[in-house]
Amino acid sequence: MVPQQRSAGGPAPMPDRDPVIDLARFFCLVLVVVAHTMMVSPVLHPDGTVTTENILGNQRWFEPVVWVLQIMPLFFVAGGITGLQSWRRLRARGGTGVDFMQCRLLRLIRPAAVLLAAMFLGLSAARLTGVAPQVIELVASGAGMPLWFLAAYLAAQLNLPWLAALHDRAPWLSFAGLAALVVTVDCLRGVLPPLAYLNMVFLWCAVQQLGFIIADGRRLQSGRPARFGIIVASNMLLGLLVLLGLYSGNMLVNLNPPNVTLLLLGISQAAALQLFRPGLSRIASLAWVRRMMGVAGRRSMTVYLWHLPLLAAMSGLLLLTAFPQPVGGSAAWWWGRPLVLLGVVALLLPVLALFGRLEERPTASGPSRSRPAAAVLLAAVAVFVPAVDAALNGLTLGLLGGGAACFALAVVLLGRIPARLTTPAEPSGGSEPPLPRPPLSANVEP
Template identity: 30%
Template sequence: MPRLLPDFHAVIDGTAPDRDRSIDVARLSALLVVMFGHCALLLATITSDGVQIGNTLGAVPSLQPATWVLQVMPLFFFAGAAAGVYSWQDGTPWGTWLFTRAQRLCRPALWYLGAWTVALIAVRFTMGAESAAALGNEAVALLWFLGTYLIVLAFVPALARLRSGRSVTLVVMGLMAAAALGDWARISTHTMEAGAANLLVAWLIPMVIGAAYAHRFIAPGTALAVAAGTLAVQVLLAEFGPYDVSLVVTGTERMSNVTPPTLLLALQCIWMSSLFIACAGAVRRWAERPRIWYLIVVGNSGAMTLYLWHIAAIAIATFGLHAVGLDAYDPAAPYFWRNIAIRALVFAVVMTVMFLLLSPLEHNPLRWWDARVRASGRASTVAGVLVCVAGVALLLMAKNGLGTGAGWMLLALFIGALAGARLSAGRPPARCEEAERNPASGLSAR
């Protein structure tokens, strides 16, 4: 019978002595905050009019300042850039490197989208197109992160070539100026689309800082000073600027700080990433404890499973508790916070079961998709560009939903771009093709 979890001693003994464990902690900690944050923020019940959905932050605006702690997405991008710089080797073709990262990231997403495609087709024929579209909107909303991440990963090879803290400072300052310009365009035109470039600009900021951390350009003391100064600026901007306080979606925003990101969120990226650098040494030492490290490794081994399926697990917990009279829908109702706590416990159990069942899909290679990557030159570049196209398609799908005509077209574009990238990434260099056609010439070339 296959093991559901890896062997404890194999994990401990198999960890490289020079591994930066703080990066693994950053990724998993941020993921847990996102998961349980969503669990606490969802207001849901079923009435005679159907399913009613709300948001705790929209219902209780006084809680919105808490999002300055709960908005931990910068740590995902920070950790991704640091891990990418650690894995980068000079001379590796850009597109080949990017596609190898996409193989691991997209494998569980392909399973996820396949499952939802079957589910939405069933809903379409049993409950109608409107229900399928509504469910499709919720099913793919969180895929904005994977789409954005695939795009910003394309910049890691360039970030790996940064050579000084001064260059990092100049890049971050340029990105901050671009974010401010995007906000100005958005405010002056009263359209979100005018600030769409900030989806790339803002999330590149923690990527740059993550690369600087991997290069050891920022000392802990300096990072702490930067975090404190940036946080002070952010507080002043929230108090006197045109921005809402909340750094996550509430459903009641005047000007969302998330869709697209604003300068306020860009400042969050700087101080949160810098604060982590200041604490990284202590985090690394804490993660060296064998039992702690084992849990961190196990959690990270199924990180995409946790991210993709946690909303479904929250829904199961929420509506299961509704069936036994433990709704958490009205914050003013008696026992609301007790019911939220119960929901969190049930969610943890449901998510654990789903993790054990579904996380193997992250590790079991798909025969064609996970074939060896060996492209260079133009073929490698084409593969990298198509990975970025797939990321854009995923972003648009997250915005438009799945279950509509536009959603299905974007899904087809996503799959088609990945398939094209796979075909291009599998092409051997011209010399290898010649050697394969004529083995003697390959031998004589040695």
């Protein structure tokens, strides 16, 4: 970490690199991949239909476990920390909110566009060769979950410039306002259920604001006893809401559409991140841990986007063979999970070699102007329409093709990021730190 001096009247100083955040991201990614291998269990019925069972999610003992391991809020907290830092650095170089949107969109949708195109072409070929439609539908649904996350994360990140402006004026009031919107939507969702999906924006933006508070340094942070108290209080309130029957105790059920329970988890996880920061910093400083985070960080979005479709494809293809298919939840099924995880990792390696480079900085090699605001906004619409459709209605082969076309159109509209927005500026009194170097989490840093 490289400390920076604070300029008069400017925002709190920010480090050039926060290894604790990189460690948190790495932990979240590993946990998501491992958890999915213990959830997906396709079943081929005698009539030829294929269904998918969520074995882990249906276990009663798993509810208190997922209460602790539901790390999606932590992902948005981390996104708020790095996003606020990146926005301030870009703004110091003369960048605008539209430039920030262009950077964020390009970093995240280039890997996704290739995934959708590859899945559409592969599944179309499989359909022409006579693969059962049920198997094709199973594999297509495997990309649905990464797309809902992509839509939610982009919604939070694209709103970041103006939310950061609110935060600079009144950090706690802006967070309280978003939290009030989350509660309001939850109160009205019983009358008009579709309203619940508004919290895909309100809730994750509120959790992102927690990252802003952490990123802004000591002037907004509390001591260790207060952080511990926040963890206890938020979990006690969450437990009370569950005991009263207002919400499910299963945090997988509460995830889509999200509700206030995820906000309480986000508060708890943000406080825990700061409470355990000294220990996490020591772990992140180990040489082998830094190397591991460096390798994973450069390809993290590719791993996230591809692991579930590859898992679904492997599971679907095994249904067409004579390979033993143990009953989901049986002892044999559980013993086979490590083999499934190894299979997913083996399939990911060539994918990372082929497509991982798409996460590198898409910067113009020569002089390049910022894209017009209309082009960036149109690209955002082209991305959100198929992503939201997939999140609400599931992913089909037709939507895969349409989504691939929309994402490709968005990449063309966005062009390349001007070099002036990504190359470190000359020091100017130490008021702004340089942009982070590519080795870690390049997919979410402009």
